Amino acid sequence: MPFPSRPIARLLHLRRLSTSPRDHLLVRFAALAKELSEQPQPPPLPSRPRSPHPYDYNRLMSAYAASGNRDGPGAGAERALYLLDEMRSLLGRRPDTACFTTAAAALSSASHPAAAIAVINAMAADGVAADAAACTVLVGVYACRLHCFDAAYEVVRWMAANGVAPDVVTYSTLISGLCSAGRVAEALGVLDLMLEEGCQPNAHTYTPIMHSYCVSGMIHEANALLETMITAGFAPSTATYNVLIEALCKAGAFKEVDVLLEESSAKGWTPDTITYSTYMDGLCKAGRVDKSFALVDKMLSDGLCPNEITLNILLDGICRRSTAWDAKCLLECSEEIGWHVNVVNYNTVMRRLCDERRWLAVIKLFVNMVKKGIAPNSWTFSILVHSLCKLGKLREALCLLGSEEFVADVVTYNTLIRHLSLSGKAYDAYLVLDEMIEKGITPNDITDSLVVDCLCREGKFWVALSYLNRSLEDGLSRSAVSSIVRGLIAGSKLHELHTLIGWILGQGFIVDVYMYQEIIIAFCKKGYCRGIEMYKVSHTLERMLRMR
Template sequence: MVSSASALLALPFPSSSSSSDDSDDTQTLPAPHVPEPEVASPAPAPAPQQRLQVRRWLDLERDCNLAMKALARAGDIEQVVDLFSELLLSASRTGVAPSVLCYNTLLNALAEDGRALETRKVFDEMLAAGVAPNASSFNILVKLYAWRTSEFHLAYDEICGMQGHGVVPDVGTYSTLITGLCRAGRLGEAWGVLDWMLHEGCRPMVHTYTPIVQGYCREGSFEEARKLIEFMESAGCPPNAVTYNVLIRALCDDSRFDEVEQVLAEIKTKGQKPSTVSYNIYMDALSKKGMAKKALKQVEVMQGEGLYPTAFTLSIVLNCFCRTSRFLEVISLLEKSTELHGCTAAVAYNTVMSRLCDMGRWSAVLELWADMTKKGIIPNTRTFNILINSLCIGGKISIVKNLVCNQVFPANVVTYNTIIHWFYYHGMVSEVNNMLVHMTEVANVAPDEVTYTIIVDGLCRQGKFDEATNCFKDSLKNSLSKDLLTVLINRLAHSDRIGNILVALEEIERQGFVRDYLIFHNTIVSICREGFHEYTEIFSLDFLLYGMFGPGKVVYPACKGRGKR
């Protein structure tokens, strides 16, 4: 088995391997690609000066559109808005209007960010400027209402209103709506949209059916999913690798490995072959279920199919050896992977180092770190965090503190959370505040939900309940974490700190978060678990209930996030 895994490493690895430590797999269901029609070129201007002016405008518009798309991919929506505003100003001076392609770029950026009101406003401004929307314009609105806001009635309204603008719904329009309905579990309605598009003479494509396959898989209706795939074949729309991977992933999640083998065999009988992603999904599931030997067997199968491994494939193979404590083979694999470079090698080492760290073998982690350094492999942030955690396990807290405070490597919030946790664990409470100051003021790293949870739990363990409650109140400036609240309530209930519980609940209300019944249900469960249902504690429980549900208190049936009542 080692020889087969080693043979895998002899294959050339793709140079574009992902730097992720988790997976190189692409998203299961990418958004349907809807090509945008070309914009008709303006009629040639009679004068050379006018032609030059038009040419300059078209070049400016093209460059701005490319820049807006790049900014949108980077998540900088405000810059997209600002750049479009500048383009709009230049357009007004030239006496023209931005094209529908530029408007679509802005619309899509806003829709992806969930800004429904702004998206609608820009669309209306586009109409007011005399720019005719195309199918992509409406598809963006359908995606907004079907994927982001789940306002399906508005999605239907947009589709029905397309013909009023001389635009015919295309396969992307219907497929986008179907995807949203399937994500919401409305499979019956999705079938209705499929019938609708067929009635309109629009032929479904593979990305129309695949969301329905995934919807059935989410429900555990694997037989229906298989039947739909068979129907796709007979309808002249054969499933692609994404469709099969949706089914394979769902079967793996349900540990139906015999059926996975059937699907893989079925793909081959149809003249296709499973993709590397298909095998990665299968191998990863087998490995996580402790079936390392069977997972490694897939290496030979992949090799026989002529498939190239990815960084994630190597990560799975290494995990299999680590799970069975075959560390000699692990080191052998790493030594044979000298042709790997960059992020691929770092991911491989991270996999092994993380497993050794989990087993408490911190000295072995240091040895691998030294080996990385000798090979000139550049570690990433995750590598540093594994090293930090390993040193903390080994009790080398002073070394960790010096590494971070002297900024030997770029620490992130995970780094600081790890150190703060171990400070509490080793009783070094006085060091926590110093590290928090360094984290927020020197490194400019904002605490997250995990940070607050570690601190609240640590303070409660020391009996500093007022400080723990204040820390929870401070966390609300970011968001309401149910997990953090549960930790706090459990600690307070265990120490009979009813007053602090009420303070925390009142602060939730004061900050404008929705008061939903789940918060109170979990609170009552924690209280009763600590024995407050006994006769001797009934007064405390009654006092708490009055504070939660007394006069003037309103409780909503479900939590919708943050919002003023």
């Protein structure tokens, strides 16, 4: 609704008085503003609720897919799939090709290839035409996830027959899958087909082939491919050069890496943080830590900041060259030199200090980390528990386990169970196991092995067998079987050993050569392989082989 004409006329009159004195103009303008404010305001126009468009859903699905596994494995893909179902069932809207493609791509990235194929099939069942992007997702599922290349080729043939031209992304995806399966010659054939069809490759097309050459140690072929790309006018990306630099570092060809970096500007590519981190890692592993630190200045001059991976490589290099003590000192003065270290860097040095059996230094470094406001993670606490146990501070380790700030995982619990068992505190070890299960942390093979070993130390062989039987629900634990075999032989329980092997075979599991090797080693350590006792070893192995 427009304003009344009178105030507008007065406003125009004010504009005509622009040459009047300033004070007079301000007074007239204030009077006009007051008059306008007293006019009734037009009511807001009624708005109709808009039905969500597939475009809105696709944007939300893409956001969930991009969030990845932030809220758990495959959480983003599951939410994208839920939105797709919501469109089809609750709203009665037919999703478009982009929605189906986004959901299928998210499921494929979350390692759910069967679900991704089901989404593409649902798209066809709904009568939604597939485009090049949807077909490319299906090619990626078959080639990169399932390695079903016949099915991937069939999709490409269907595209050509139905007027959906495969693009550079389609061919690059197929080449990537072939290279990951070691079928490089076939990938080169797809590259030739691509060129015949007039589809121009890019850096993403060549990089998987370059990676395959480098992994196989074919540095000459990788260099030749790089020159072919440049000659044909296809500019290699920084990722392509990073693959080649990693291979050159593994081969110790650091002079060639220097040449590549010096020629980077002339060849139109820019080294990134990954480039320098890769080079530093190769230098540190070769014992050339000084040159690695010299590269930090080069990075900074290029406007690049070392990230946590870069710092971790340098800290690890210091530990390799000298001692973890030097790395510890570097961490403690990190703020003074402008390094932004995190928990991963501290964990690396603490782990190295453990290797040097400097348990007290680990504790002090942990305290220093907490004082800096860096939050520890489960790996930190596992290292800390291991160090406390090595110092004989089992009670302190148990108290740490009960603190609210403590973030424990199965590795942490296994560490504590092992040390409690070795210290003869079997009852405490069982309590820790019970607490671990109550907190929803699933025991792994190492846990089973530690519990069986603890029971065998107490001579509770039948209890150990019973525990092993319960743990077989998730498959045969070779480490747990090895523990009970050692315990039975150490306790001279050869009849029980024979019963155990028969029971394992009866469950459908295979007694492989590694288990026989474990049995022979245990016999030898017990002394059965000397003189007259040797017949017991031969007799047991013969019965086992006959039983098998």
